[in-house]
Amino acid sequence: MAKYWLKYSKGEAIRFISHLDILRAFERSFRRGNIPVEYTQGFNKRPRLSFATPLSLGVTSDGEYVEIALAEDLSEKELADSLNDVLPEGLKINGAKKLSKKMPTLGSLVQAARFEVFTQSEISSLNVTTFLDKKDVIITRTSKRKTRDINIRPLVFEIKQKSKGLSFLIAQGSEQNLRPSELLTSLDVTNYQLHKNETYFLYGENLVTPFQWLEKTEM
Template identity: 30%
Template sequence: MILRTRFTKVGYLKYLSHLDMVRLFTRTFSKAGIPIKFSEGFNPHPKFSIGNPLPLGTESMAEYMDVELAERMNPETFIERMNNALPEGIQIIGCKTVERRASLTSIIAWSHYEIRFVSEKLDEDIYFEGALTRWNRLSQVNITKKKKKGKKKVERQLDIKPLIGNITYKGKDSEGFHVLSALLKSGESGNLKPIELVEAMERELELSIDLDMVMIKRLDVFADEDGEIKELA
């Protein structure tokens, strides 16, 4: 059977790399007594996959993992055993059985983020709302993407506007941070990192954002079925 799980990655564990996450879950399956299925061959490994890893330093309430088990297990039992063995910042918050299907990486197409930042210039909500209106009127916003090709790094210009579903300004929070809600492409059909969006907005709108103080949290992820954004099945 296959269990699709949703888990958090918050606190200091937001700095855990994808490889470290794989190692953590591999140890946790054993510690929690999870009957995980192993691959065949000379070097067998547990059969699980984590979808769309985040950049280091990004918190998340919506990490997903598919786990293939060698025997049936109640999802509630899986959650309880895993959470008793996992550190506080990484906890399973959802679990359900799914049929064998395409990989998580191929299914996830959009990510919903909360972006918090400070600015010397933005003391009033109306200022940023006006800036966001100017942003929405831009027909094209290019950023420079670097890609390694052999031993060389190749630069290319990428228009990020098609990678943005929507951006909403939510005002200031209780700590004085300005808050953006952003739906961004996040998958094989395109990917825009939240910090790339913030850097582009700073460049285009001159908002005096302190880029060292930007705080990002992924709130949810979605699939894209024939142009329609849907929750993961």
């Protein structure tokens, strides 16, 4: 069995399909491309897929990652090309890396993500400056089980204002996770389109891309 990390993009054509639909699109593409994917055991066998993070509905991205297991070896280029030949419009493999040893799951390694938000109206620079100057920005987060107040200021690492929007780097992952919508609500930003640029892991004290992390770890 061989394992690979794939970097893929989700484009405008499929902006409003769900994470479950993305999973199904990959499953169909494995069959159409005759890709020797490894399946789980048991009655309901599924391809061995593990995503770094689910992407929210309506968000496009150039920085999504998925781990797949194959029953036989393929070259990184052959795997990427074979999938790109059969994936639906809007999904594209932008890179593939074969794992040389056992690695933690993608989801357990995610620490941050960079996003861009595009708007038709000007975003208040005062709101951005005021947010960055604060030590505490408390929001109320409601889930099915409970409602709690959290301080989101430590989860925002960077905000840069652009001509028609913002670029921001925020905590994402299993330990600390900030939803982009929570930050944008705090900045009083509405009627926007969101794009994810990249996913980041932590290597030492530095944030690096998953492929950079892999290269440093496998050295």
